[in-house]
Amino acid sequence: MGKFSKKKISFAGPMIGKKEEEYVLDALRNGWYATFEKHTKMLEAKVCEYLGRKYALGTHCCTLALHLACASAGLKKGDEVICTDFSWVATAYSIVYTGATPVFVDIDPDTWCISPQAIEAAITEKTKAIMLVHSFGHPAQMDKIMEIAKKHNLKVIEDAAPSLGSKFDGKKTGTFGDSACFSFQGAKIAVSGEGGIFVTDDKEMYERAVLLANMGRTNSKKNFWSDFVGYQYTIGNLPASLALAQVERIDELVANKRKIFGWYYERLKNVEGIKLIKEKEKCFSNYTYPSALLEEVDEKKRNFIVGEFAKRNIHSRAAFPRMSTFPALEARYENPECKKVEEQGISLPAAHNLVEEDVEFVCDSLLELLGKKK
Template sequence: MAMEPKAQKFIPVASPALIGNEKKYVLDCLKTNWISSIGKYVTLFERAFSKYIGVKHALTCSNGTVALHLALLALGIKNGDEVLCPTLTYIATANSILYVGAKPVFLDCQKDTWNIDPAKIEEKITKKTKAIIIVHLYGHSCDMEDILKIAKKHNLYVIEDSAEALGSKYLLAGRQGKGKMCGSFGDIATFSFFGNKVITSGEGGMVVTNNDELAKKVALLKNQGMDTNKRYWHPVLGYNYRLTNVQSAIGLAQLENIGKFILKRRRIAKMYSRYLKNIEGITLSLEKDYTFHSYWMYCILIEKEYGVDRDRLMSLLEKQGIQTRPFFYPIHTMPAYQALHHYGLDVSEEISRKGISLPTFYDLSEDQVKYIAHQLVRLKKDIIKDKQGAEYIVKSVDSGDEKKLVSFFEVIKKHNLNNFFHPHSFDKKTAKKIVDISESGKRDLYYLVLDNKENIAGYFMLRGFDEGYFVPSFAIVVHPDYMNRGIGKQITIMAIKICERLRVGKMMIKVYEDNIVAQKIYRSLHFTFSKSDKKNELVGRLNIR
């Protein structure tokens, strides 16, 4: 199926879906005056959550960061201890280790899943190592069996930071597709309910465990250390890390729709993978055979072959109304952590430089996914070569190209190159119109072909998308100084490749009957020609697949 994207208004990278009982439950809190950290919805949310994850205990708290802090406190991690954790994750993972006075020791990630590489764990273990925090990054589960074996061998606590993996599963070997929820493997696990997560309570977190003693400690610590049997008696230093009844009401209503949310995210991931798979220079999110991916975020890597660096691409997408976010910076590069000794984290640094999270949320439509994919096709830069091997950059027209395009059109008019079929006149008005279309988020595509001094050697378009045509019309103009170098054919081959990226199965071109050279080039690329309804014109058509 070809992409037929419609121009879109601003598309955020994330947006909550309040589609269930959120309002009803919150109004119940207001009606009954139970709006603080005591109330039935706190208990209901905890019970429903523990059942969903498949664990004995679930304890609400005020956010995902304090959930990690509580987990480490409950395990007794303290000053002088070392805790292993990934460097490619949100900074809260490591900050929580510093909160208890321990030292974070950073682990490198795998190139494909972007999660902790189990093969690199044991080299970082010392006599001081007491625990490992694993993060199921962006929703893809870590390789839990290998990690658990290493932890057992070295007597390490396992803390699952599942903030990004609610609904994700790890499929145990030999279980024929049956899996356990992320968050149910470690000694203790944490979740976040920030506004961009799979479910939200505005702000909020959860600590889960199967260990009765750990659950008691978390319950004590999150409530100012107050004895549950002796009110206002505080036997330990505690914290005010409670979640309110109102937030729990929202969280419960969200959890009731978790199946819908996960199903939609997985559908969005399939759409992205389908529409982006033909774009060279983009590495797609994957789903290993041992995971059921919840796709908190659908992420891609921007490789060198894409021709535009990651940060520049994000800026260009923003201009088209598409919000994205970069991957996390490796924590070991942050000022607060640079004084610690680090080594062997090269993969994490590389992945961080390349990574982009694309819009992923419940209300994201297929038209919006198509539009995002269309822009990723349009913004890619390519390289072509002429007969002598000289290289040329192929790039989409942008706002900085208007003067250059005007000068190019003046040359075309001056040389009276009427053998090029072009739907617009070669003038300033046309140049401005082309720039406006390219910058507006419309779907028609206009490209420049630049030499090594950034002079325009050629220009081409694929138009008709905005009129709703299934077959784009191709038009090309080559600068007279660059003719007879084979550029025209290479540009046409590039246009065909762009159509393939767009999943367009056909394209058409119009030529004048007396332009024998152009006809010869197009026929060599398998275009077939027929008479147009206009005098002296031929229509060429190509079946791309």
């Protein structure tokens, strides 16, 4: 194959088939006026059925679903929310939108998910909720987290953005917390372009979220009447039609991602200095983004590898910077495990269209750039 792949080895990319084409075409032709929410309602019903949740609300994206989760949990100025420091910043900003303060804690180095011990250590009398992320599809340690939440009477919000189809102890992610949110953004396991969904079993939270997502429109005095300031957050019917097809195929999508991870695992499992993030006990990951810690390199070398990959037509990603280091948030947290991942973490390509030879090329390139033998 040489040192350049003719095929773009993409970080992410969807699996689009006949079902997707059919549903989108149906939405395009028929999803207007009286049926303008047809596919949205079908998507919400399908997600409820799949998860065994009572209520779902489709949103323009997961960030907005997370805002609804925080707002419907009653978070406000003066409240603290214990939050992982390792995530896309949407996780933290959704807390900030409500006026509440994210308190950033460290991760479990084996899963890159929030550390239950760190949660417990950060609880104060102001703590109102825990915001966890099922990082890159790996489930967080939900037994411990729910135990802590119960003991301290805290709400739990699952940022399940990349984790549709993952499980902890046989139970699907997104079914543990008071609410949970998934993303259908284009790099996720199931896509709609932009898209998200909020789920809960709590009728009051759901009804509050629906009102907030629809401009506070109650129609209480007349049609179009709004009783408080709300937002326009709902998903469009067209993206919902695509998300619906994808959710109906989620088992197939998960199986494909797990197959891709398996190819990486076979080649990298015994390489010293490469720590692949693999399912921990009781965990079932959808492996949306197969990731590794390059234990022997510094940040500069990790970035060099990402750059060299790009020259070979391989699209990888450096791991997230700690959110607590962003100017809009507060830089007063240590979180050494997050720092390590920030500097040495890499997510490897896992677009749905990869074949084993692509993964082999990525692994060979990685070993070469690390100066390791095949």
